[in-house]
Amino acid sequence: MDVMIELSGVSKNYGQLKAAENISFSLHKGEILGFLGPNGAGKTTVMKIITGFMPPDSGNVKIKGVGISKDPVGTRKSIGYLPENNPLYTDMTVEEYLRFIASMRGLGDPDKAISSALSKCGISNVSHRIIGHLSKGYRQRVGLAQAIIHDPEILILDEPVNGLDPKQIAEIRTLIRDLGKEKTVILCSHILSEVEAVADRVVIINEGRIVADDRIENLRERSKGGNIFVLELLEIPVDAIEKIKEIQCVIKAEPSGAGIFRIVAAGEKETSNLIFETAVRNNWKLAQLYMEGSSLENMFLDLTEGGKK
Amino acid sequence: MKYSLVIMKKELSSYFNSAIAYIFFTLFLVITGFLFFRLYFLIGVVSMNDFFSIIPWIFLIFIPSVTMKSWAEEKKNGTMEVLLTMPVKDVELVSGKFLAGSLFVLIAIILTSAVPLLVSMTGELDWGPVITSYIGLAFLASSYVAIGNLISSFTSNQVSAFLITAVTAFILMIIGTEPVYSVFPASMGDLIRNLSLSYHFQSIQRGVLDSRDVIYYLSIIFLFVFYNIRSLESRNW
Numbered sequence: 006m007d008v009m010i011e012l013s014g015v016s017k018n019y020g021q022l023k024a025a026e027n028i029s030f031s032l033h034k035g036e037i038l039g040f041l042g043p044n045g046a047g048k049t050t051v052m053k054i055i056t057g058f059m060p061p062d063s064g065n066v067k068i069k070g071v072g073i074s075k076d077p078v079g080t081r082k083s084i085g086y087l088p089e090n091n092p093l094y095t096d097m098t099v100e101e102y103l104r105f106i107a108s109m110r111g112l113g114d115p116d117k118a119i120s121s122a123l124s125k126c127g128i129s130n131v132s133h134r135i136i137g138h139l140s141k142g143y144r145q146r147v148g149l150a151q152a153i154i155h156d157p158e159i160l161i162l163d164e165p166v167n168g169l170d171p172k173q174i175a176e177i178r179t180l181i182r183d184l185g186k187e188k189t190v191i192l193c194s195h196i197l198s199e200v201e202a203v204a205d206r207v208v209i210i211n212e213g214r215i216v217a218d219d220r221i222e223n224l225r226e227r228s229k230g231g232n233i234f235v236l237e238l239l240e241i242p243v244d245a246i247e248k249i250k251e252i253q254c255v256i257k258a259e260p261s262g263a264g265i266f267r268i269v270a271a272g273e274k275e276t277s278n279l280i281f282e283t284a285v286r287n288n289w290k291l292a293q294l295y296m297e298g299s300s301l302e303n304m305f306l307d308l309t310e311g312g313k314k
Numbered sequence: 315m316k317y318s319l320v321i322m323k324k325e326l327s328s329y330f331n332s333a334i335a336y337i338f339f340t341l342f343l344v345i346t347g348f349l350f351f352r353l354y355f356l357i358g359v360v361s362m363n364d365f366f367s368i369i370p371w372i373f374l375i376f377i378p379s380v381t382m383k384s385w386a387e388e389k390k391n392g393t394m395e396v397l398l399t400m401p402v403k404d405v406e407l408v409s410g411k412f413l414a415g416s417l418f419v420l421i422a423i424i425l426t427s428a429v430p431l432l433v434s435m436t437g438e439l440d441w442g443p444v445i446t447s448y449i450g451l452a453f454l455a456s457s458y459v460a461i462g463n464l465i466s467s468f469t470s471n472q473v474s475a476f477l478i479t480a481v482t483a484f485i486l487m488i489i490g491t492e493p494v495y496s497v498f499p500a501s502m503g504d505l506i507r508n509l510s511l512s513y514h515f516q517s518i519q520r521g522v523l524d525s526r527d528v529i530y531y532l533s534i535i536f537l538f539v540f541y542n543i544r545s546l547e548s549r550n551w
Binding site: 057090105151 | 316318320321324328331332334391392393394395396398399400401402403482
C-alpha cells in the first residue's frame with residue numbers, strides 16, 4: 006500500500022510548552038485515522054504541521070514520499086484541510102468563497118469543481134447566500150466543500166462536528182464516511198465516539214506525545230477487562246462487597262458513596278446481567294445499574310489521564 | 315503572479331462589497347477638497363501646491379484604515395490558516411495584498427483629479443507639476459500600503475495595526491520636515507531627511523521626477539513587502 010502521510014520525530018514547542026513531542030506515524034492510502042486526544046493535547050498543532058501551515062521545530066513530514074519543506078506548494082496540492090473552528094470569509098456568498106478557493110488552487114474547470122463540491126456537501130440550495138447568514142451546520146458543510154473542492158487524495162479534518170447539534174453531527178458523519186471511501190482521512194477529535202464512528206485506526210495523543218496507535222478492534226480487545234459498572238442499592242447489605250466480588254469476571258469492586266458500588270469487570274451486557282442476578286438472588290433493593298461508558302472510553306480516559314499524574 | 319491577482323481580486327471585492335469603499339472615497343474627497351478650497355480662494359493663486367502638501371498628511375489616517383485589516387483580520391478569523399495552506403507561495407499572497415491596497419488607494423487618488431480640473435477653470439494652471447505630483451502620490455501611497463500591510467501582519471488586532479501604522483508613517487513623514495531634521499547635526503540631518511517619505515515627495519512635487527526619488531520609493535516598497543513575506547514565514551500564532 007502507498008504511504009500517503011509519514012511523520013517522523015515531529016516536535017514543536019511554543020516557548021516552554023511542548024505542543025508536540027517526537028510524533029511519528031504513517032498513514033496508508035484509503036485509511037481513516039482518528040486523531041484523538043483531550044483539548045490542548047497538541048492535535049491541532051500536529052495538523053497545522055502536516056498541512057504546512059507552520060514548520061515543525063524538528064522532524065520530518067512527507068506527503069506521498071515528498072518532504073513538505075522540500076516542496077511546500079506541491080505537497081499542499083494533495084491535501085484538503087478543514088481547520089479547527091472552520092474559519093470562513095463570512096461576508097462572501099458560498100459560491101464566491103468556493104470560487105475563490107478554486108482559483109487559489111488553480112483548478113482547470115472551477116464551475117464543475119464548485120458544483121460537485123456543493124452537491125457532495127448538500128449545500129447547492131444555499132450557494133447564493135452569504136456565509137455569515139448560514140446556520141452552523143451549513144457553515145460546516147461550506148468548510149468541508151472548501152476542503153474537498155480539488156478532490157484531494159488526503160483530507161484533514163480538525164474537529165469537524167464541534168458545536169453541531171445531534172442531527173447535524175449524524176449528517177456530517179455520514180458525509181465523512183462517504184468521503185473516506187476514496188480518500189485518506191485524518192479526523193481530529195477530543196470525543197472518542199466521534200472517531201469510533203468513522204475511523205479504522207486511532208492515534209491517541211496526550212500532552213504532545215502519542216500514547217496509543219492501533220486499529221479500533223485491537224484497542225477494544227486490549228481494553229477488555231476494564232469496564233466500569235455502577236450499582237446503586239436502596240439499602241446497604243453488610244456483605245454486599247464480598248458477594249459482588251464473587252461474581253464471575255469481576256476484577257475489582259469498591260463502595261463509592263451510600264449504597265453505590267463501582268465494579269470493574271470484563272464484558273459488557275452479560276456482566277450487567279450477572280450483577281443483576283446476584284442482586285435478585287440476595288434480595289437487594291436495586292436502585293440503578295449501568296455501565297459507565299464503553300470499554301474504549303475507559304481506556305481513553307486512562308491513557309490521557311495517566312499522563313497527568 | 316496569477317495567484318497574486320486572485321488574492322487582489324478577493325481583497326478588492328471585500329472592500330467594494332461593503333459600504334467601506336464608498337464611505338472611504340466620499341470622506342477622502344470631501345476632506346481633501348474642503349481643506350484645499352478653504353484656503354484656495356483666500357490666497358488667490360492658481361496652484362495645486364497646497365493640495366499636494368495636504369494629501370500626504372491625510373493619508374496618515376486614511377491609508378492605515380485600508381491596510382489595518384489586511385492580515386490582522388485573517389489572523390483573527392482564522393482564515394489565515396486556509397490561506398496559508400493553499401498551494402500558493404507566500405510572495406504571491408503578500409504581493410496580492412499589496413497590489414489590492416495600492417490599487418484601492420490609487421482609485422481614491424484618481425478621483426481627486428476633479429480638484430485640478432476645477433482649479434484649471436479658475437485660471438491658467440501649470441499641469442507639469444500636477445502630473446508629477448500625482449505620480450509622486452502614487453509612489454507615496456504605495457509605500458504607506460507596504461508599511462501598513464507589514465504592521466498588520468504582526469497583530470490580530472486591527473486597532474493596533476491602525477495606530478502603529480499611523481505612528482510609523484507619521485515618523486517617516488516628520489523626519490523630512492525642517493523642525494525635526496534641523497535638530498540634528500548637518501550631515502546626520504541630511505541623512506535623516508533623505509530617509510523620510512516627505513522629502514522625496516516634496517522634490518517630486520516641484521515638477522521634476524528624479525530617478526533618486528523613484529528608487530527611494532521602490533526600495534521602501536520592496537523592503538516592507540520583503541519583510542512582510544518574512545513575517546509570514548515565521549508564523550507561530
